[in-house]
Amino acid sequence: MITNYTKYSGSGNFVYQKTKNNMILVTGATGQFGGKAIDHLLKKGIEPSRISTLVRDAAKSQAIQEKGIEIRVGDYADYDSLVRAFNGVDKLLLVSSNDRQAFENRTAHHLNVIKAAKEAGVKHIVYTSFVRKPGFENSAIAAFQNSHVESEAYLINSGIDYTILQNGIYLEMIPVFAEEKVAETGTIVFPAQNGKASYVLLKELAEAAAHILATGGHQNKLYQLTNTDSVSFFDIAGELSRAIGKEVSYQSPPVEEFESMLKSFGVPAQYIGMFTTWATALAQDTMDVDDPTLEGFLGRKPTTLKQFIEHIYAKIDILPSKAFTNL
Numbered sequence: 001m002i003t004n005y006t007k008y009s010g011s012g013n014f015v016y017q018k019t020k021n022n023m024i025l026v027t028g029a030t031g032q033f034g035g036k037a038i039d040h041l042l043k044k045g046i047e048p049s050r051i052s053t054l055v056r057d058a059a060k061s062q063a064i065q066e067k068g069i070e071i072r073v074g075d076y077a078d079y080d081s082l083v084r085a086f087n088g089v090d091k092l093l094l095v096s097s098n099d100r101q102a103f104e105n106r107t108a109h110h111l112n113v114i115k116a117a118k119e120a121g122v123k124h125i126v127y128t129s130f131v132r133k134p135g136f137e138n139s140a141i142a143a144f145q146n147s148h149v150e151s152e153a154y155l156i157n158s159g160i161d162y163t164i165l166q167n168g169i170y171l172e173m174i175p176v177f178a179e180e181k182v183a184e185t186g187t188i189v190f191p192a193q194n195g196k197a198s199y200v201l202l203k204e205l206a207e208a209a210a211h212i213l214a215t216g217g218h219q220n221k222l223y224q225l226t227n228t229d230s231v232s233f234f235d236i237a238g239e240l241s242r243a244i245g246k247e248v249s250y251q252s253p254p255v256e257e258f259e260s261m262l263k264s265f266g267v268p269a270q271y272i273g274m275f276t277t278w279a280t281a282l283a284q285d286t287m288d289v290d291d292p293t294l295e296g297f298l299g300r301k302p303t304t305l306k307q308f309i310e311h312i313y314a315k316i317d318i319l320p321s322k323a324f325t326n327l
């Protein structure tokens, strides 16, 4: 690795910053996906000195710094901070924004990152998008998908090398949709009908992202990273029944009935909206995409629904507590 000093003028201020060849920068580094991607980069033998991170709040970055990894403070909404942070970076992992307001904010964040990366001279961007299939425009998650479509198009047209990861829905979302207490109640109530999706473990998607960053040949490629078997909530109830040795039934009420039920439990309107939106999208089979690409990157079969459910009920810690609110 060669270390040198470059002069740059990201926000009109001229500064000298230490830059290193082959530098990889990971955004969202204080989050689940970015954090796990960093761990996998280290496991793959990438030196900590070659890894850099974008964090919003330096106070949350102690664990990153303890690994010997540099932090650069910036916000997707603050263009100048991004240009400064991306100085000297070769490859950038753009973990998609989880802004909870309008989806347009997420698009604006992604465009800011891509534009700033271009100004800073980044050579390759790996972007975490979401799995799509034809007809998505008519699905319950069309607005969410359109944000990714616009971001992907902007990246493709940016002139920077890109790799688009159309990540499947996280397996970790299942306990959130099915409710954590399902083992006690013995019932899953969720209006996803018989819709199927190809759920995949977050940390395995992060491992695939690290593989792409650490190896060559991924320029200007789009990968669908899902599991190889789509499952419905009937399948999920069946696996739960087997795992806990107790019958778990699945009920898919009409959406309005489900909304009234959540309301009567005092669930905030924002969460009711999220539950019904994702349940409807699942009922529409909009995430029913099976693809072997992830298996190829991992060099093994991705974690299955059965293994995931067994892990959760054996209390193995693979369940991110914040998963649902961040979708």
Ligand SMILES: NC(=O)c1ccc[n+]([C@@H]2O[C@H](COP(=O)([O-])OP(=O)(O)OC[C@H]3O[C@@H](n4cnc5c(N)ncnc54)[C@H](OP(=O)(O)O)[C@@H]3O)[C@@H](O)[C@H]2O)c1
Residues within 6 Å of the ligand: 027, 028, 029, 030, 031, 032, 033, 034, 055, 056, 057, 060, 074, 075, 076, 077, 095, 096, 097, 098, 099, 109, 128, 130, 167, 168, 169, 170, 173, 320, 322, 323, 326, 327
């Ligand atoms: N495929 C799926 O099923 C699925 C499920 C959930 C989420 N997602 C998507 O995948 C992404 C990663 O998921 P995750 O579980 O890792 O989420 P997470 O744990 O909430 O992490 C999000 C990360 O993004 C950072 N971030 C948010 N807004 C930012 C901004 N304006 N500027 C700079 N950094 C910002 C956060 O920083 P702070 O620590 O400062 O907040 C955090 O590090 C999400 O953002 C979402 O788009 C996909």
